[in-house]
Amino acid sequence: QKEVEQDPGPLSVPEGAIVSLNCTYSNSAFQYFMWYRQYSRKGPELLMYTYSSGNKEDGRFTAQVDKSSKYISLFIRDSQPSDSATYLCAMTSSGNTPLVFGKGTRLSVIA
Amino acid sequence: KAGVTQTPRYLIKTRGQQVTLSCSPISGHRSVSWYQQTPGQGLQFLFEYFSETQRNKGNFPGRFSGRQFSNSRSEMNVSTLELGDSALYLCASSSDATNEKLFFGSGTQLSVL
16 A cells, blocks of 8 residues: 555546545654645646644635545635646655655646 | 756656756755656655755665755766656755755656667
8 A cells, every 4th residue: 555645537627616636645644744736847836735634725725634534635616727737745744754745636627 | 036946857868878967956945855756656755965964765776866065956866777767857945954845846857768
């Protein structure tokens, strides 16, 4: 079992839809959780950062962490064509250990 | 503020050759991490340097090596290239000693023929 599992998609939604992206993990020591967005031929960029359990909201984006279920989610409201990208979850147990990434979910938002 | 700069953007090599990739972190960032990204395996951690010292190392063979200079710029080297080394190599920097918030460059796309 891989440490971090993420459905690769692709996921195709109409403009304006609510998008739900998810990752599961097996290492209970993980306590820092991030979502990165990667456009084609670009490096990943940090979208959301959450410490431990709970929700965090930033504009149209909401990140949720459920440590009891080892499950994290990213919700995108009112999705736009510009949201079309690959979304990668990442996590680590401490600031001194490397991030472990999911393989990414490819999202297409159709106008 | 300039972002993370990686050179070259594209590279084509043949099996058995060696290659050196370069990374200039964001000004003031002292930590540099390297990742390999492939469609099959996703992003896999290679190594991390902080203040010229290797702090973490991933599970890659010894053909993969790196270093960091006093100005925080970093290089990674792959010797005796294999077809399976074809990948996007990403460099990321962070502003302090923690890895929670990484800023990535656009990567070097390496093709081994």
